[in-house]
Amino acid sequence: MRNTILAKRYAKALFAVGKEDNTVDAFSDSLHGLAELVRDADILDALTNPVYPLDVRVKVMKSLAGAVKANTVMLRFLDLLVEKRRTAALADIAEVFQGMVDEDQNRCRGTVVTATEITADLGDKVKATLEKITGKQVELSRVVDPAIIGGMIAQVGDLVLDGSIKTQLQGLKDSIKGRA
Numbered sequence: 001m002r003n004t005i006l007a008k009r010y011a012k013a014l015f016a017v018g019k020e021d022n023t024v025d026a027f028s029d030s031l032h033g034l035a036e037l038v039r040d041a042d043i044l045d046a047l048t049n050p051v052y053p054l055d056v057r058v059k060v061m062k063s064l065a066g067a068v069k070a071n072t073v074m075l076r077f078l079d080l081l082v083e084k085r086r087t088a089a090l091a092d093i094a095e096v097f098q099g100m101v102d103e104d105q106n107r108c109r110g111t112v113v114t115a116t117e118i119t120a121d122l123g124d125k126v127k128a129t130l131e132k133i134t135g136k137q138v139e140l141s142r143v144v145d146p147a148i149i150g151g152m153i154a155q156v157g158d159l160v161l162d163g164s165i166k167t168q169l170q171g172l173k174d175s176i177k178g179r180a
Contacts (some may be wrong), residue, residue: 002098003089003092004092005028006086006089006092007093007095007096009087009093010077010081010086010093011093011094011096011097012100012154014027014031014077014093014097015027015097015100015101015104017073017077019104021073023066023071023073024101024104025073025101026071027073027074027097028097028098029068030065030068030069030070030071030074031074031090031093031094031097031098032094032098033068034064034065034068034070034078034090034094035090035091035094035095037064037067037068038064038087038090038091039091042127043060043064043168044088045061046080046096047060047061047082047087047088047090048085048087048088050085054082054083056175057082057087058079058082061078061079061081061087062075062078062079062080063133065078068169081093087111105137106135106136106137107116107136107137107138107139108134108137108138108139108157109138109139109140109141109156109158110127110130110138110139110140110141110142110153110154110155110156110157111140111142111143111154111156112141112142112143112152112153112154112155113128113143113144113145113148113152113153113154113164114142114144114145114148114151114152114153115144115145115146115148115149115150115151115164115165116144116145116146117142117144118142119169120151123140123142126140126152126154127140128157130154133156133159134156134157134159138156146164147166148164148166148167149164149165149166149169150159150164150165151163151164151167151168152164153167156177
C-alpha cells in the first residue's frame with residue numbers, strides 16, 4: 001500500500017537536513033540504492049515482518065545501508081524508519097525525495113517511447129525541445145515499444161506529446177466511426 005502522505009513527511013524532513021548539511025545528493029543516491037534493494041520481497045520481509053525482533057531488523061538495515069555506503073545521518077534516519085515500522089514506505093520516500101531534489105535543482109525526468117531505437121542525435125534534439133518547453137533540465141530515458149508502429153511519445157511529468165502512428169490511426173478510426 002502506498003502511503004504518500006507519510007512518504008512526503010519523512011522525505012521532507014530528510015531533505016531539510018540534507019539541504020542544511022549539503023548532502024542532498026548523497027542522500028538521494030543512498031535512498032535510490034536502498035529502494036532498489038527493498039524491491040526484493042525477502043529483504044522487505046526481513047525489514048517489515050514483526051516476527052523478527054527489532055534488533056535483527058536494525059542489523060539487516062545496517063547491512064543494507066553499508067551496501068549503499070550511507071553516511072551517519074542516513075543511518076540514523078534508517079534506524080528511525082525501522083523503529084517506527086515505516087520501512088515498507090522506503091521506496092515511496094525515495095521517490096518523493098527524488099522529486100524534491102529534482103524540483104530544487106530545476107530538473108525533471110522524462111521518457112521517450114519509440115518503435116525503434118533512436119539515434120543519439122535525435123535523442124539530443126528531443127531532449128533540447130523538451131527542455132525548451134518545460135524550462136527545466138530534462139533527464140530523458142528511452143523506451144522501445146514496437147506497438148506504437150512509428151513516431152514517438154514524449155512524456156515529462158503531466159505533459160504528454162503523442163505523435164505515434166498508433167494514436168493517429170486510432171484517431172482516424174474514431175473519426176470514420178463518427179461519420180458512419
